[in-house]
Amino acid sequence: MATCFSGIESSECWLIDSGCTNHMTHDKDLFRELRRSNTSKVRIGNGEYITVEGKGTVAISTCSGTKFISDMLYVPEIDQNLFSIGQLIEKDYKVVFEDKSCLIKDADGHDIFKVKMKGKSFALNPLEEEQTTFPIKENITDVWHKRLGHYHHKGLLQMKSKMMANDLPALDDHIPNCKACQSRKQSRKPFPKVTWRAIKKLQLIHTDISGPQRVPSLNGSLYYAVFIDDFSRMCWIFFLKHKSEVV
Numbered sequence: 172m173a174t175c176f177s178g179i180e181s182s183e184c185w186l187i188d189s190g191c192t193n194h195m196t197h198d199k200d201l202f203r204e205l206r207r208s209n210t211s212k213v214r215i216g217n218g219e220y221i222t223v224e225g226k227g228t229v230a231i232s233t234c235s236g237t238k239f240i241s242d243m244l245y246v247p248e249i250d251q252n253l254f255s256i257g258q259l260i261e262k263d264y265k266v267v268f269e270d271k272s273c274l275i276k277d278a279d280g281h282d283i284f285k286v287k288m289k290g291k292s293f294a295l296n297p298l299e300e301e302q303t304t305f306p307i308k309e310n311i312t313d314v315w316h317k318r319l320g321h322y323h324h325k326g327l328l329q330m331k332s333k334m335m336a337n338d339l340p341a342l343d344d345h346i347p348n349c350k351a352c353q354s355r356k357q358s359r360k361p362f363p364k365v366t367w368r369a370i371k372k373l374q375l376i377h378t379d380i381s382g383p384q385r386v387p388s389l390n391g392s393l394y395y396a397v398f399i400d401d402f403s404r405m406c407w408i409f410f411l412k413h414k415s416e417v418v
Contacts (some may be wrong), residue, residue: 375401
C-alpha cells in the first residue's frame with residue numbers, strides 16, 4: 172500500500188488512488204453519518220481481504236470550509252485514507268494529471284484541488300493552502316448587478332455613462348445569466364379566457380378556498396372561503412376552523 176509523503180498525520184492526508192474502487196478511511200471520527208449495516212470486504216494490493224464495517228458521509232475540513240464526501244467506506248484495518256479516482260469520475264468529477272500535478276474539478280468544471288506529485292504519489296492535505304480550492308474570479312459587472320438589487324444591465328450602463336454614481340467601475344457590455352433574475356421572470360400559464368360574463372347579479376359566482384394558514388385568526392380559524400359575484404364584484408369571505416365546514 173502506498174505511503175503518504177507529505178509529512179503530515181495520516182488522518183489529515185488522502186491518497187488519490189486510481190486502483191481503489193471506493194473512497195475509504197480508517198478514521199471513524201470523520202464520519203458525519205455512518206451506516207453500520209453496510210458490512211462487506213474489500214481486496215487490498217497483496218490479495219488479502221479486509222472488512223468494511225460501514226458506509227456513510229464524512230466531513231473534511233479545508234481552508235475554504237467543510238467538504239462533505241458521500242459513499243465513504245469505513246475500513247478500520249487500512250492505514251491510509253484513500254480517494255478513489257473511479258468514484259470521483261462516477262460522480263461526474265474530472266481528474267486531470269499533467270505537469271506532475273493532479274487537478275480535481277467538480278461537475279460544473281470548477282477547480283477544487285490541485286495536488287503536486289511527491290514521491291511518485293499524489294497526497295492531498297485539505298488543510299494546505301496551495302492545494303485547496305482556487306479563488307473564483309467574480310465578474311465585477313455581476314457583483315454590481317447584485318449590489319444594486321439585481322438592477323437591469325442597460326440601467327447599469329446608463330448609470331456609468333452619465334456618471335450617476337460615484338466610483339462605479341468599468342462594466343462589461345454583457346452580463347452573465349443571473350439565476351435569480353431568470354427565476355423571477357418565469358411566467359405561469361395564462362388563465363383561460365372566460366367565454367361569457369354575467370349580465371345580472373348572482374348569475375355567475377367565483378369561489379375559492381385558502382388554507383391552512385400558518386397563523387390562525389383571532390377566532391382560531393385556519394381556512395377561509397371567498398365568493399365573488401361576477402357582475403357586481405361583491406365579495407363574501409367566510410372564516411373556517413376546519414376545511415370540512417365548506418359544505
